[in-house]
Amino acid sequence: MESVLDKISRLELAHDGLSPEVIKKKNLKLGLRNRNGTGVVAGITSKGQVVGYRRDAKGNNYAIPGKLYYCGYDVEDIARNIEEQNRFGFEETIYLLLTGELPSSEDLESFSRELSARRPLPDVAKRIIRFNSENDDQMGALHAAVSVLHKFDDNPKSTDIRDVTRQCIDLIAKFPTIVAYNYSELRSDSKKSLLLVEPDENMTVAENFLYMLNGKVPEKAIAHIFDLALVLHAEHGGGNNSTFTVRTVSSSLTDTYMAICAGIASLAGHLHGGANEAVMNMMDDMKNHVRDWKDDAEINAYLEGVLDGKFNDRSSKIYGMGHAVYTKTDPREIILKQKALALAEQAGRLDEYHLYDKVGVLAAKVVKKKKGKSVCPNVDFYSGFVYDILGIPKELFTPIFAMSRVAGWSAHRIEEIIQGKLIRPSYLSSLDSTREYVPLDKR
Secondary structure, three states: OOHHHHHHHHHHHHHHOHHHHHHHHHHHHHHHOOOOOOOOOOOOOOOOEEEEEOOOOOEEEEEEEEEEEEOOOEHHHHHHHHOOOOOOOOOHHHHHHHHHHOOOOHHHHHHHHHHHHHOOOOOOHHHHHHHOOOOOHHHHHHHHHHHHHHHHHOOOOOOOHHHHHHHHHHHHHHHHHHHHHHHHHHHHOOOOOOOOOOOOOOHHHHHHHHHHHOOOOHHHHHHHHHHHHHHOOOOOOOOOOOHHHHHHHHHHOOOOOHHHHHHHHHHHHOOOOOOHHHHHHHHHHHHOOOOOOHHHHHHHHHOOOOOOOOOOOOOOOOEEOOOOOOOOOOOOHHHHHHHHHHHHHHOOOOHHHHHHHHHHHHHHHHHHHOOOOOEEHHHHHHHHHHHHOOOOOOOHHHHHHHHHHHHHHHHHHHHHHHHHHOOOOOOOOOOOOOOOOOOOHHH
C-alpha cells in the first residue's frame, strides 16, 4: 500500500512540473534569465561586476574573455599586485568590498587588527559546536553556528548601518574559526575531549585558518596561495544565487544573522558552492572509467557518457564547466590554473593536472557538439584540485567558499539596506483555469 508520504511526493511530481511549451507560451524568464541565458537585470550594485559580453553597433551581444571587477578594480590586477608585493590580500579585499575604496596602509593595519580581535567564539557557541549530530554536513553546521551568534548580540535586529557593519565584520572574522572548529569536531574521537586550536591574532586570515585546522603554522607559500583563493572567491556580483538571496532577504529588513544564514543555505546547493567538490568526485569517477589519461577519444567518450547520464552521479552535468556570464574564459579559473600547474609540479601530480587540462578543452567541445552551447571551465574546475594539493579535506571546500564569500554577502547586504526597496518579483499561474472546490465527503 502506498504510504501518504510516497503519495504526496508522487502528486508533487505530477502537478509541479513545467513544460517547455508553457514557458514559451507565457514568455517566462525562468530562473530570472532571458531567453539567451543572460540574467534579468534586477538591481544595481557598485560591489562586483561580471563581464562576459560586449555589445556591437547594432545592439547585438558578442562574447569576450571574462572580466571580474571589485568596486571597479580588475581582480586580475588585485591578484597580480599582492603577488608581486609578496603579501596577503584578503583583508584588503574585504575592506574594499565594504567601503568601495582601497585602504591606506594605516587603515589596512587597523582593520586587520579589528578582524583579529573578533575571531574568538563565545564559550556557549563552542559548546554547541561540540554537540555531536547524526550527520557530518559541514554547511549545515556552519549555518547552525552562525544562527546561534544571534544570541550574543545586544542589538541583533538593528538595521542601523553602524550596527550592521559591526555585525558583518564580526561574522567575517568568525567564519574561519567556526569552519575550523566544525571540522575539528567532525574528525575528533567522541570519546575524547575535543581540542580546539584558538585563533592567533598575529596571523592573517589565510594563515590563521590553516593553523586552526591542525595547530601547525603553515608555510608562507601555501598560505599565500590559499589567500589568493579567498580573494578570488570573495565576490561575484549581485546576480549569483547566494548573493541575490542575501540581498532579497536583506530587502525585507531582517537581521544580519538571518540574512547571512540565507546565503549559507543557498551556497550549500549542488549547483552553486558545492560544484568544486562535485568536480573532484567527477574526476575520481573518470579515473575509474578512463584507462589512458592521454587518450582524447577515451576521455571524450566518458564526457559524452556523463552528458547522457551514464556516468558519475548520472545528473548529465559536467561539473566545473559553464557559467551564466562567462563563455570564453573565467578570469578566476585562469589564475587558479596557473597555481594548479605550479603546485602539481611540486607535488609530483603533473599527470593529474594534464588530465584536468584535457578535460577542460574536450568538455567544451562535447558540450558544444551535443547541446550547442559555448562553455569554458569556471572557477570550480581547478579550485578543488588546488585545495587538495594544499592538504585541505574535501569536506571543507564549500565552507571555505562561504568563508570567503561572506565578505561579498556583507557588502551587498549593506548596499541593499541603504538602497531600501523590498524585492518582490511576480509569478504567473501554470493553470489554465480555476477549479471548483469539492466537499470532503464527495471526494
